[in-house]
Amino acid sequence: MALIVHKYGGTSMGSTERIRNVAKRVAKWARAGHQMVVVPSAMSGETNRLLGLAKELSPEKSTPELLRELDMIASTGEQVSVGLLAIALQAEGMASVSYAGWQVPIKTDTGYTKARIASIDDARVRADLAEGKVVIITGFQGIDPEGNITTLGRGGSDTSAVAVAAAMKADECLIYTDVDGVYTTDPRIVPEARRLKTISFEEMLEMASLGSKVLQIRSVEFAGKYRVPLRVLSSFTPWDIDIDEEARSGTLITFEEDVNMEQALVSGIAFSRDEAKVSLHGVPDRPGIAYQILGPVADANIDIDVIIQNVAHDGKTDFSFTVNRGDYGRTLDLLKTQVQGEVGAAEVVGDPKICKVSIIGIGMRSHVGIASKMFRTLSEEGINIQMISTSEIKTSVVIDEKYMELAVRALHKAFDLEQAGS
Amino acid sequence: MALIVHKYGGTSMGSTERIRNVAKRVAKWARAGHQMVVVPSAMSGETNRLLGLAKELSPEKSTPELLRELDMIASTGEQVSVGLLAIALQAEGMASVSYAGWQVPIKTDTGYTKARIASIDDARVRADLAEGKVVIITGFQGIDPEGNITTLGRGGSDTSAVAVAAAMKADECLIYTDVDGVYTTDPRIVPEARRLKTISFEEMLEMASLGSKVLQIRSVEFAGKYRVPLRVLSSFTPWDIDIDEEARSGTLITFEEDVNMEQALVSGIAFSRDEAKVSLHGVPDRPGIAYQILGPVADANIDIDVIIQNVAHDGKTDFSFTVNRGDYGRTLDLLKTQVQGEVGAAEVVGDPKICKVSIIGIGMRSHVGIASKMFRTLSEEGINIQMISTSEIKTSVVIDEKYMELAVRALHKAFDLEQAGS
Numbered sequence: 037m038a039l040i041v042h043k044y045g046g047t048s049m050g051s052t053e054r055i056r057n058v059a060k061r062v063a064k065w066a067r068a069g070h071q072m073v074v075v076p077s078a079m080s081g082e083t084n085r086l087l088g089l090a091k092e093l094s095p096e097k098s099t100p101e102l103l104r105e106l107d108m109i110a111s112t113g114e115q116v117s118v119g120l121l122a123i124a125l126q127a128e129g130m131a132s133v134s135y136a137g138w139q140v141p142i143k144t145d146t147g148y149t150k151a152r153i154a155s156i157d158d159a160r161v162r163a164d165l166a167e168g169k170v171v172i173i174t175g176f177q178g179i180d181p182e183g184n185i186t187t188l189g190r191g192g193s194d195t196s197a198v199a200v201a202a203a204m205k206a207d208e209c210l211i212y213t214d215v216d217g218v219y220t221t222d223p224r225i226v227p228e229a230r231r232l233k234t235i236s237f238e239e240m241l242e243m244a245s246l247g248s249k250v251l252q253i254r255s256v257e258f259a260g261k262y263r264v265p266l267r268v269l270s271s272f273t274p275w276d277i278d279i280d281e282e283a284r285s286g287t288l289i290t291f292e293e294d295v296n297m298e299q300a301l302v303s304g305i306a307f308s309r310d311e312a313k314v315s316l317h318g319v320p321d322r323p324g325i326a327y328q329i330l331g332p333v334a335d336a337n338i339d340i341d342v343i344i345q346n347v348a349h350d351g352k353t354d355f356s357f358t359v360n361r362g363d364y365g366r367t368l369d370l371l372k373t374q375v376q377g378e379v380g381a382a383e384v385v386g387d388p389k390i391c392k393v394s395i396i397g398i399g400m401r402s403h404v405g406i407a408s409k410m411f412r413t414l415s416e417e418g419i420n421i422q423m424i425s426t427s428e429i430k431t432s433v434v435i436d437e438k439y440m441e442l443a444v445r446a447l448h449k450a451f452d453l454e455q456a457g458s
Numbered sequence: 459m460a461l462i463v464h465k466y467g468g469t470s471m472g473s474t475e476r477i478r479n480v481a482k483r484v485a486k487w488a489r490a491g492h493q494m495v496v497v498p499s500a501m502s503g504e505t506n507r508l509l510g511l512a513k514e515l516s517p518e519k520s521t522p523e524l525l526r527e528l529d530m531i532a533s534t535g536e537q538v539s540v541g542l543l544a545i546a547l548q549a550e551g552m553a554s555v556s557y558a559g560w561q562v563p564i565k566t567d568t569g570y571t572k573a574r575i576a577s578i579d580d581a582r583v584r585a586d587l588a589e590g591k592v593v594i595i596t597g598f599q600g601i602d603p604e605g606n607i608t609t610l611g612r613g614g615s616d617t618s619a620v621a622v623a624a625a626m627k628a629d630e631c632l633i634y635t636d637v638d639g640v641y642t643t644d645p646r647i648v649p650e651a652r653r654l655k656t657i658s659f660e661e662m663l664e665m666a667s668l669g670s671k672v673l674q675i676r677s678v679e680f681a682g683k684y685r686v687p688l689r690v691l692s693s694f695t696p697w698d699i700d701i702d703e704e705a706r707s708g709t710l711i712t713f714e715e716d717v718n719m720e721q722a723l724v725s726g727i728a729f730s731r732d733e734a735k736v737s738l739h740g741v742p743d744r745p746g747i748a749y750q751i752l753g754p755v756a757d758a759n760i761d762i763d764v765i766i767q768n769v770a771h772d773g774k775t776d777f778s779f780t781v782n783r784g785d786y787g788r789t790l791d792l793l794k795t796q797v798q799g800e801v802g803a804a805e806v807v808g809d810p811k812i813c814k815v816s817i818i819g820i821g822m823r824s825h826v827g828i829a830s831k832m833f834r835t836l837s838e839e840g841i842n843i844q845m846i847s848t849s850e851i852k853t854s855v856v857i858d859e860k861y862m863e864l865a866v867r868a869l870h871k872a873f874d875l876e877q878a879g880s
Contacts, residue, residue, distance in 0.1 A: 052515050055515060089542055090542060093478060093549055094549060101544075101554075104555070105541040105545045108537060108540065108544075109538050109541035109542065115530060115531070115534050116508060116511070119512065119527040119528070119530035120515055120527075120531065126521070127516060133526070136530070139606075184561075
C-alpha cells in the first residue's frame with residue numbers, strides 16, 4: 037500500500053462527464069489498495085470567467101486590497117471542483133471528503149495572487165486516510181497568517197499537489213494533464229519532438245522555468261527540495277487501463293542522474309515568449325548600481341529573469357533585464373519615474389517583442405562546446421542574439437520573437453533530439 | 459452616525475452592472491456617515507447552476523457526506539459575490555473588505571444544507587468599521603464546530619443579514635429585494651393587493667412562514683428575538699435617490715403594535731403550494747403515539763408544518779401532517795418503512811397536490827368571528843377545507859391546490875384588503 041497524490045488539470049475537470057472519469061480513475065487506484073489524495077484544478081475556463089467578472093468591476097489601480105478580493109473570488113473555482121469530485125467519488129461508492137486550502141490548512145505568506153506555501157498541517161488528512169477516505173484538496177490556494185484566502189498564481193495547483201505530497205511523504209505524485217509527458221521540445225513547433233521517459237529534476241526545473249508549460253516551476257522546486265517522485269502523465273487514457281501500465285506511463289522526474297538514463301548531451305529545448313526586455317543606457321558605473329535599479333523592481337513584486345550588465349567604458353554602462361511581458365508597462369513606468377533620475381541613467385528603453393530559447397541538459401556539465409554549437413546554429417540561420425545567459429545545465433538566448441520557431445527547430449535538429457528518445 | 463446592515467438578493471447582484479449599482483448605493487449610505495455592513499446573495503442563477511452540476515454527479519442516496527459537499531460547492535456563489543462587491547466599492551473609492559462566513563466567523567451547527575447560526579464573532583468586522591471600511595459578508599453560510607462549511611438553506615442570506623445586524627446591534631437592517639415591500643397578498647394573484655407601510659413582527663413571522671416569500675422565516679425569527687428593526691425595500695429604485703426618501707420606503711417590520719398603524723383586523727393573506735399532506739389511518743389511540751410518528755420524521759431533518767389528530771373512535775384515530783413538498787417522497791418512504799409497522803397504523807396515504815391559505819392579523823387577538831368569516835367565504839366559493847390550523851393571529855386552511863388563486867382572491871376581497879393600505 038502506497039500513499040499516492042493525483043493532480044488533475046482544468047481540462048481533465050472540464051465537465052461533469054470528465055469529472056466522473058477522474059472519479060473512476062481515482063477509485064481504481066484506491067481499490068488497488070493505495071491511500072489517495074487528489075488535488076484538482078478549477079474546471080477549465082472557470083478561473084478566467086471569475087477574474088473576467090472581477091476585471092469588469094476593478095478600479096484602475098492595483099492594490100493589496102484589490103488583490104485580496106481577486107483571491108477571494110478566484111479560489112472558489114477549485115472549491116467547486118473538490119466538492120464535485122468528492123460527490124462523483126461517493127457515487128462510485130468511495131468514501132471521500134473535500135477540503136479547501138484553509139481547512140487543511142495549507143498556510144502561505146500574504147502575497148495575494150502569488151502566495152508561497154509556508155507549511156501544511158496533514159493531521160486532518162491523515163485521519164481521513166486512516167478511515168479509508170479519499171481526500172480531495174483544493175489546488176492553487178491557502179490561507180495567510182491573518183486568515184485571508186491566498187492563491188498561488190497560475191498553475192498553482194501543481195505546486196499544491198507537490199507540496200501536499202512532500203508534507204505527507206507520498207510515495208509518488210502523479211500530475212495528470214493534457215499532454216502525455218515531457219518532450220524534447222513542444223511538438224506543435226517541432227513535430228519530430230520525442231517524449232522523455234525520464235528527466236532529471238534539475239533539467240525539469242530549467243524546462244519548467246524556461247517556458248515548457250507542462251509543470252509550474254514552483255512545483256518542480258518543491259519536488260526537488262523534498263525529493264518527491266513526480267510523474268507527468270495523460271488524463272486522456274481510458275480510466276480503466278491497467279494500473280501498472282498507467283503507473284509506468286508519462287515522464288518520471290527523477291533524482292538519480294545516471295540510473296536508467298541514456299543521457300544525451302542536451303535533453304530538450306525550452307522557449308518562452310512571455311518575456312519583455314528593458315534597458316537603462318548610460319548608467320554611471322559605481323558600486324551598488326544593480327541594487328539601486330533592481331531593488332525597486334523587486335519591491336514592486338515584479339519577477340526579473342535574465343540580467344545583463346555590460347563592461348563599462350567612459351564610466352558608463354548599459355544595464356538590461358527581462359521581465360514577464362505582463363509586467364512590461366509597469367516596469368518601464370517604474371524605471372522612468374523611480375529609478376532613472378535616482379541612478380542618473382541617460383535613457384530607459386524596452387522591447388516586448390522578444391523571446392527566450394534555451395538548451396537544457398545535465399550533459400552540459402561535463403561537456404564543453406555545447407553553447408558555442410548553439411550560437412553557431414543560430415548564426416547559420418541568420419538569427420541575431422540579443423542577450424545570453426547561462427547556468428550549469430542550460431544556455432539561454434534572447435532573440436527577436438519572430439525567429440522563435442525557426443530557432444527551436446534548428447536547435448532541435450542540431451542536437452540530434454529527434455533520435456534522442458530515451 | 460448609525461450602524462446599518464444592507465442585504466441584497468441574487469437579482470440585485472445579477473450582473474456586474476447591477477453590482478456596480480449596489481456599490482454606488484452602499485457608497486451613498488457610507489458617505490452619509492453610516493457604518494456599513496453588506497450581505498449579498500450569490501448572483502442570480504449561480505446557486506442553481508452549481509447545485510445542477512452537483513446533481514449530475516450525485517449518488518442516488520443522500521448522506522451527510524453528500525450534503526457536506528453540496529455546502530462546499532453552493533457556498534462559493536456568495537463568496538464570488540462578496541469579492542466582486544468589495545472590488546466594485548473600491549472602484550467607487552470606498553475602502554472595503556469581504557469575508558466568507560468562516561472568516562467572520564459565523565458559527566453554526568452541523569445541519570448541512572439547513573444549518574442554524576449559533577453565534578457570530580463581530581470583533582474583526584468592528585475593527586474594519588472603525589477603520590472606515592465597508593465590510594461585506596457572505597450570506598447563506600457559516601462554519602460548524604469541526605471547521606466544515608455549512609449553508610443555511612434557501613433564502614439563508616436574509617437570516618445571515620439579520621443575524622449580523624443582531625450580533626452587532628445595528629440600528630436597522632435593510633433587505634433590498636425585487637419587490638418594494640410587503641403586500642396584503644401576492645399582487646401577481648390579486649392585482650388590487652396593497653403595500654403595507656408597517657407590519658408587526660408577529661404578523662410578518664406568519665406571513666413569512668406561510669409562504670409569502672419576501673423574507674425567509676428564520677430571518678424574521680432572528681429579528682424578533684433580538685428586536686432588529688427590519689425594512690424590506692426595492693433594489694430597483696435609482697441608486698442616487700434621496701437617502702432619506704429611501705430610508706422611509708418599503709415596509710418596516712415593527713415591534714410596536716399600535717404606533718402609527720391603522721390596524722385592520724386582517725393584515726394579509728399568505729399562501730403556499732410548497733407543501734404536501736401525509737396521513738396515517740387507523741392509528742391505535744394511545745399515549746406517545748404522536749411522538750412515535752413524528753420523532754423519526756424530525757430525526758430525518760424533515761420540517762413538519764400543520765399537524766392534525768382527529769378524535770379517536772373504536773380506539774383508532776387518524777393522524778395527518780404536512781411537510782415541504784420536496785420532502786414528500788422521503789416522508790412517505792420513512793412512514794411506510796420505519797413508522798407504520800411500529801405504531802400499527804392501517805394505512806399510509808398522502809397528497810402532494812395541496813396548498814395552504816392563511817389569513818393573518820394582530821386584530822384577530824381581540825376580535826371573534828374572523829375564522830368563521832374565512833370558512834364562510836371559502837364555502838361560498840365551493841372550496842372544500844381539508845385541514846384547519848389556527849394560532850393567535852392567523853388561521854390556515856389546507857385545500858386542493860387548484861383552488862388556491864380563487865381562495866386568495868375571495869379572502870382578499872372578503873376582508874376588505876383592497877382598501878386597507880395603511
